[in-house]
Amino acid sequence: MRRSSVFFFLFFAIGWGLAQNESRIVIGLQAEPVALDPAQLSDYNSSRAAMPMFEGLVRFKDGSTELEPALAESWEVSEDGLTYTFTMREGVTFHDGTPVDAEAAKFSFERQIDPEHPYHDTGEFAYAEFTLGMIDSVEVQDPMTLQVTLENPFAPFLSNLAMHAASLVSPAALEQYGRDFAQNPVGTGPYRFVSWQRGTELVLERNPDYWRGAPEVERLVYRPIVEDQARLAALESGEIDFTVNLPVDDLPRLREDPAFRFEEQAGMHTWYLVFNVKKEPFDDPLVRKAVAHAIDRQAIVEALLGGTGELAQNLLPPVVWSYTEDVEQYPYDPERAQELLAEAGYPDGFEVEFWIPQSGSGMQQPVAMGTVIQDFLSRVGITANIQQFEWGTYLDRVIVPEDQAESVPAMFEMSWVGDNGDPDNFLYILLSGDQFPANGFNLGYYNNPEVDEILRTARQTTDQEARIPLYEEAQRLLMADLPIVPVDHEAQIVVMDSSIEGFTPHPTGVFRFETVRLAQ
Amino acid sequence: MGPYLLQRLLVTVPTLFGVSVLVFLTLHLAPGDPAQVILGPKATETSLADLRRDLGLDRPIPVQYGRWLAGVVTGDWGRSIQLKTAVLPLVWTHFKATLILSAAAMLFAAGSGILLGVLSAVRAGKLLDRAAIVTTLVGYSLPAFFLGLLLQLAFGLWLGWFPVTGMYQPEGGGVLDLLAHLVLPAVTLAAGIGALIARMTRATMMEVLSQDYVRTANAKGLKRVSVVFRHAFRNAFIPILTILGLQVGYILGGAVLVEEVFGWPGVGTLAVNAILARDFPLVQGVTLLVALAYVLANLVTDLLYTLVDPRISYA
Numbered sequence: 001m002r003r004s005s006v007f008f009f010l011f012f013a014i015g016w017g018l019a020q021n022e023s024r025i026v027i028g029l030q031a032e033p034v035a036l037d038p039a040q041l042s043d044y045n046s047s048r049a050a051m052p053m054f055e056g057l058v059r060f061k062d063g064s065t066e067l068e069p070a071l072a073e074s075w076e077v078s079e080d081g082l083t084y085t086f087t088m089r090e091g092v093t094f095h096d097g098t099p100v101d102a103e104a105a106k107f108s109f110e111r112q113i114d115p116e117h118p119y120h121d122t123g124e125f126a127y128a129e130f131t132l133g134m135i136d137s138v139e140v141q142d143p144m145t146l147q148v149t150l151e152n153p154f155a156p157f158l159s160n161l162a163m164h165a166a167s168l169v170s171p172a173a174l175e176q177y178g179r180d181f182a183q184n185p186v187g188t189g190p191y192r193f194v195s196w197q198r199g200t201e202l203v204l205e206r207n208p209d210y211w212r213g214a215p216e217v218e219r220l221v222y223r224p225i226v227e228d229q230a231r232l233a234a235l236e237s238g239e240i241d242f243t244v245n246l247p248v249d250d251l252p253r254l255r256e257d258p259a260f261r262f263e264e265q266a267g268m269h270t271w272y273l274v275f276n277v278k279k280e281p282f283d284d285p286l287v288r289k290a291v292a293h294a295i296d297r298q299a300i301v302e303a304l305l306g307g308t309g310e311l312a313q314n315l316l317p318p319v320v321w322s323y324t325e326d327v328e329q330y331p332y333d334p335e336r337a338q339e340l341l342a343e344a345g346y347p348d349g350f351e352v353e354f355w356i357p358q359s360g361s362g363m364q365q366p367v368a369m370g371t372v373i374q375d376f377l378s379r380v381g382i383t384a385n386i387q388q389f390e391w392g393t394y395l396d397r398v399i400v401p402e403d404q405a406e407s408v409p410a411m412f413e414m415s416w417v418g419d420n421g422d423p424d425n426f427l428y429i430l431l432s433g434d435q436f437p438a439n440g441f442n443l444g445y446y447n448n449p450e451v452d453e454i455l456r457t458a459r460q461t462t463d464q465e466a467r468i469p470l471y472e473e474a475q476r477l478l479m480a481d482l483p484i485v486p487v488d489h490e491a492q493i494v495v496m497d498s499s500i501e502g503f504t505p506h507p508t509g510v511f512r513f514e515t516v517r518l519a520q
Numbered sequence: 521m522g523p524y525l526l527q528r529l530l531v532t533v534p535t536l537f538g539v540s541v542l543v544f545l546t547l548h549l550a551p552g553d554p555a556q557v558i559l560g561p562k563a564t565e566t567s568l569a570d571l572r573r574d575l576g577l578d579r580p581i582p583v584q585y586g587r588w589l590a591g592v593v594t595g596d597w598g599r600s601i602q603l604k605t606a607v608l609p610l611v612w613t614h615f616k617a618t619l620i621l622s623a624a625a626m627l628f629a630a631g632s633g634i635l636l637g638v639l640s641a642v643r644a645g646k647l648l649d650r651a652a653i654v655t656t657l658v659g660y661s662l663p664a665f666f667l668g669l670l671l672q673l674a675f676g677l678w679l680g681w682f683p684v685t686g687m688y689q690p691e692g693g694g695v696l697d698l699l700a701h702l703v704l705p706a707v708t709l710a711a712g713i714g715a716l717i718a719r720m721t722r723a724t725m726m727e728v729l730s731q732d733y734v735r736t737a738n739a740k741g742l743k744r745v746s747v748v749f750r751h752a753f754r755n756a757f758i759p760i761l762t763i764l765g766l767q768v769g770y771i772l773g774g775a776v777l778v779e780e781v782f783g784w785p786g787v788g789t790l791a792v793n794a795i796l797a798r799d800f801p802l803v804q805g806v807t808l809l810v811a812l813a814y815v816l817a818n819l820v821t822d823l824l825y826t827l828v829d830p831r832i833s834y835a
Contacts, residue, residue, distance in 0.1 A: 026690045031793065035604045042559065123604065124571050126559040133564075182604045198603070199614055199785030203691060221690040225783035233672045234685040234783065392798055395556050438565035 023218040023518055025500065027511065028231045028243035032199055032224040035123070035182035038167035039112050042126040043361060044509050047164055049202050049222045051510045053095070054167035054187035057086055057105060057146075058158055062512060063504040065268070065320070065421020067158055071100055071168055071188060072146070081153030081462045082136075088144040092211045094170035095192040102146035106138045107171040109148075119171075122179050127165040130419070153460040155467060156422035163420050190215045190514035199224065215514040235260075235495065242496040242503075242511075248306035254495060263494045265505040266310045268317055268418035270426070271364055273373070273485040274398075274444040276412075278405040281350055282444075288482045290340035291411075292330035294380040295373055299332070301488050304368055309488035314475055315426055317489045319507045321464075322423045322471035327479035337380045349381020353409035356386060357394035362415035364490055370413060384411065398443055402436045405445055414443060415490075421507060423471040428455045431483055446483035528822070532815045539811040540592075540804060544585050547800050553577075554601050554798035575601060588804060597808075598801035602794065607805040611787065615809050617687055618786035621778070622771045624702050625709035630764055633714040637721020637760075642748055644726060652718065659715035664774055668708040668781035675704060685783035705782040709774055713767045720763050724756040757828050765821025769814050 033049040034040075041047040057072035069075075072086035092100040111119045112128035113135060134154045139147045150157060160166060173186035185193050190212070191204040202222040206215045223240060225231040228247045234240045246254070254260050273291070275282035282288055301311045316323045341349060356370035357363055367388065374384045387409070389397060398412055418425050429440045432455050433447035451474055458470040492505045499519045506512055555571040572578050576587065591598055597607035640652040676684035682703050683689070689697055728734065729752050737747045776788030787806055794802035825832045 024690070032603070032789075034602055040604065124559065124567075124574070126567065129564045129567055179599075179604070197613070197785075198605075198610055199617070199790065200687060201690060219691075223686060223690065223783070224785075225685055226789055227780045227783065229669065230672075230685050230781055230783045233676060237676050237680070237684050239683055239685055239690075390796075392553065392556060392796070396553055399556075438568075 023216070024221060025217055025219075025242055025513060025516070025518075026221045026223060026240045028234055028240035029222050029224045030228075030231070030245055031226055033202060033222070036185040036193070036196070036202075037123055037182040038164045038169065038185075038187065039108075039125050039128065040123045040182055041164045045224070047509070048511050050185060051164060051167075051189070052191040052204060052220065052513060053185050053189040053193060054164070054169070055189050056161050056163070056166040056168060057088075058162045060162050060421065060506065060508060062515060063265075063506060065159070065162075065418075065507050067162055070162075071105070075158075077462055081155070081460065082150050084148045084150075084157065085141070086146045086148070088146065089211065090144065092188055093209065094168075094173070094186050094188055095207060096170050096173055096186045098170055098172045100168060100188055101143045102140040103143070104168055104171055105146050106140055107174075108168045109135065109138050109166070111169075111174070112165065119174050119178075122174060122181060125165065127163065127419075131160045131163050131165040153462065155459050155462050155464075156420055156424045159420035159422045159425075191220055194219075210514070212514070216517045217513055220513060238497075241500060242494070244492065244494050246493070246495055248308055251306065251308075251493065251495075259498055261496050261498045261500060261503075263496070263503055263505050265492050265507065266318060266489045267492045267509065268319055268421065268507045269362055269415065269490045270312055270315055270317055271309070271362070271369075271413070271415040271487045271490065272312070272315065273487065274412050274414050275446075275483060275485075276405065276408045276410050276444050277447075277483060278402075278445050279408075279410045281344065281346060281352070282410055284344050285481050286340045286344035287346065288485070289330065290337040290344065290380065291377065291382070292482060292485045293333045293340065294337035294382065295376045295485065295487075296332040297485075297487050300369060300372055304372060305364065305488060305490075307491075308493060309364065309490045312486035312488050314479060315430065315484060315486050316423055316471075316475060317418065317426075320418060320421060320423055320426065322468045322475075324472045324475055326472070327476050328482075330482070330485070334376075334380050341380065341382075346381075349383065351383040351385065352411055354384035354386050355389065355394070355398065355409045355412040357389055357391045357413065360391040360394065360415075362417045362490070363391075363413065364415070364488075366413055369487070399437045399441075401438060402445055408443070412443075416441070417509070418507070423467075424455070424459045427471060427474050427478070428459055431478060432456075444483055448477065448481060448483075451477050451481075525823075528819050532812070532819075535815055536808060536811055540589070540808055541585070543804060543807045544588070544800075545581075547795075547798065547803055548581050548584075550798075554800065584800075588801065592808070597805045600794070600799055600802040602797040602799040602802070607801050611790070611802070611805040611809055614785060614787040614790045615806075615813075617784060618772065618775050618779070618788065619813075620687075620698070621702065621705055621709065621784055621786060622768075622775055624706035625713070625771055625775075626764070626767070628706055629710035629714035629717055629767070632710070633717025634721050634760065636714075636718040638725055638748065638753060640718070641722045641725035641729060644722075649722075652722070656715035656718045659711040660719075662711065664708055664712065664777050665781050667711055668705070668778060671704045671708055672781075687785055705778050705784050708781070709771065709778045712774070713770060716767070717760060717763060721756065721760055724759050725752060728752045728756045754828065758825065761821060761824055761828060765818055765824075768817035768821075772810055772813065 029045045031045045033046040035046055036050040038050055038054045041050055055070045057070060058067045059070035061068050071089055073089045075084055075086045077084055088102055094100060109132050110117050112125040113132050134150050136149045136151045141147050170186040174181050177184045190207055190210045192207045194203040194205050196202045204220040206218050208214045225234055231243050232246050232250055235243055255262060275288050277283050298311055301309050313325050314327055356366050370386055374386055377384045398408055400408055416430060429435050431442055431446050433452045435442040436445055454470050454474045458467045461467050494505055500516060501519055502516045555568045559567055576584055600607050600610060636652050640649040643649050672684045675681045683701050687701050734752050737751050775786055779786040779788040791806045
């Protein structure tokens with residue numbers, strides 16, 4: 001190719017780029033969004049792309065998981081904690097111009113949880129049961145008043161209503177598109193859908209009628225770039241303006257570069273080791289504690305994760321309210337580990353199965369972390385035999401009902417990403433005796449009646465102030481008995497062009513661009 | 521010619537059938553449940569069972585295969601389990617991107633490979649030949665992903681001549697935009713094959729150039745260019761054409777890696793994600809289309825022989 005022609009189309013391309021460049025942010029995603037229907041979101045790439053278009057009755061405040069009114073202006077909760085009455089915000093419309101009212105809210109919920117609903121077959125609702133499953137009935141009292149009745153009192157319900165699946169969708173759009181609503185999303189959010197070329201780009205534009213005021217940045221373009229190294233190259237060459245999950249080794253260099261701005265926050269995430277407490281030797285808390293003391297978790301966080309995680313002192317991440325560090329600590333202390341092992345009757349250690357996935361959402365570097373843990377354990381005489389699985393297979397093999405507990409290994413890796421910012425979403429689901437699979441995610445079958453009683457009371461108490469001491473007590477009891485070893489809380493590290501101002505990461509991992517401006 | 525073409529096209533059908541049965545069985549025998557992958561770790565047992573029923577995964581495998589096959593024949597390739605959209609348009613969009621990349625790489629590989637091979641045969645043992653040997657050795661030995669990173673660094677980040685990812689500018693379009701984005705990935709994908717073709721061309725050309733009729737042509741006083749290209753190269757081209765035909769498979773396979781490195785929206789990334797997600801209909805769709813392309817490319821190669829060498833005929 002002649003050099004002159006190279007330059008010719010480069011000028012053309014640059015000219016084109018400049019002409020298009022007014023007030024636009026190009027976001028590099030780690031993978032193609034799967035679907036843009038808020039009721040069908042179950043991965044970060046989809047929720048990051050879709051959530052600027054949607055809102056629920058309530059929303060998480062910027063930068064936190066505290067709640068504030070959104071499409072409901074106000075609400076009342078009955079004394080018994082069973083009935084929630086919402087007053088809808090006046091004058092809000094969906095992007096297609098249809099009004100947002102109590103009917104639309106009822107439609108958005110019942111479509112997911114009522115198998116008889118005419119639009120129930122418009123998708124697979126992975127989070128419906130989790131988010132809205134506790135609803136007994138939804139009544140429209142008048143066009144702007146919605147009454148939701150629960151089967152049992154459930155304190156985190158309002159927080160659930162701020163989750164993706166509880167977002168309001170336009171009934172008219174669902175009628176029009178059916179199953180293809182996931183490709184033609186219509187909500188009420190600060191941005192609205194323009195176009196989506198699979199694999200290439202998704203384009204959103206600002207909603208000029210947004211009830212909180214139209215955002216400053218006019219257009220958002222999402223590009224899937226799977227390879228981390230390629231996404232880094234795209235950021236450095238200016239092809240994208242904003243991304244996450246860049247290679248750890250490159251972060252220090254980018255931090256030095258004034259062309260980029262960093263925003264970080266410890267996420268609503270915990271990476272932990274699960275013990276199958278139905279199996280020897282982990283039915284003995286002494287052995288579990290020995291494992292915790294044997295692993296230098298600080299070294300894993302610093303050396304292996306390169307500071308992209310924060311050492312976990314507790315199963316609950318620090319961004320979730322009621323978090324406390326006033327719990328038993330397990331610093332790296334191999335001698336203490338050996339003493340505990342001797343006390344438990346294993347002076348020469350033991351041999352144990354240790355399962356790890358090859359990759360997986362929230363699992364960070366499962367293989368490297370597993371190998372390092374194996375090495376630390378070998379130093380106190382514990383031989384951990386690693387077995388690796390592909391992620392889908394892994395989930396199949398470790399999420400099994402109690403009657404098949406024998407098939408689950410004595411020790412394995414897992415991680416949890418919080419959904420609604422409520423402590424119940426970690427402590428109850430991951431460690432309550434009511435939550436063995438398939439009910440919940442207590443994969444090691446830990447069962448402590450004292451803890452269960454506290455967690456049950458806490459989830460039925462609507463007063464948040466009264467719930468805090470209950471969760472603090474639960475954390476103390478759990479960390480003293482140690483059914484799992486928390487290792488780290490992954491940080492969200494967002495890197496963007498330095499012209500982007502006013503961006504704050506959100507604990508849920510979604511990107512909020514409505515508060516962002518571009519410096520001239 | 522007519523009966524031969526018909527026969528070849530008919531053979532395509534059992535080939536594709538065999539491919540689809542193999543892929544179907546492999547996917548279904550491998551562990552991992554698509555319902556679990558779609559709904560994630562937080563799914564309840566009821567929703568998993570519902571989804572398996574919706575997707576027809578609770579049926580016996582022959583029934584699932586039969587349904588799928590009936591659909592394909594009638595133009596309904598099913599819906600992607602993971603991406604929740606119709607398979608055929610999805611695969612076709614991505615496949616077009618792969619075709620563009622592969623075709624550009626093939627053109628570049630053939631053009632540069634043949635030119636380099638011929639020059640190096642003509643100048644055998646001279647500096648140009650030695651330089652060409654080293655270049656092709658390097659080109660052939662460098663893994664595509666590494667070469668891709670080097671090119672990105674040099675021509676994208678340092679020199680800023682070419683974009684490093686994607687197929688178009690954001691919200692862009694047009695042929696020039698596409699060409700600018702095509703250069704680096706196409707060169708990366710072409711390097712290995714171009715080097716192979718260059719070495720192949722050099723070897724066959726050396727052989728042909730030493731034959732009597734070439735000496736005769738030279739003795740007659742024909743121009744060097746005419747001897748090399750009209751007389752010698754035409755005979756050397758048949759084995760090169762065979763290599764080109766065989767490389768179509770390699771290009772389509774290599775495209776997967778190159779697409780990842782350059783964020784090219786081709787069928788490779790789509791296929792990898794589909795396999796990881798146990799997205800049966802999508803994997804089936806991709807495989808079928810790629811197999812079809814491979815079979816057709818080989819057919820075209822065989823037909824090209826008749827054009828290059830009149831002695832070959834399929835009558």
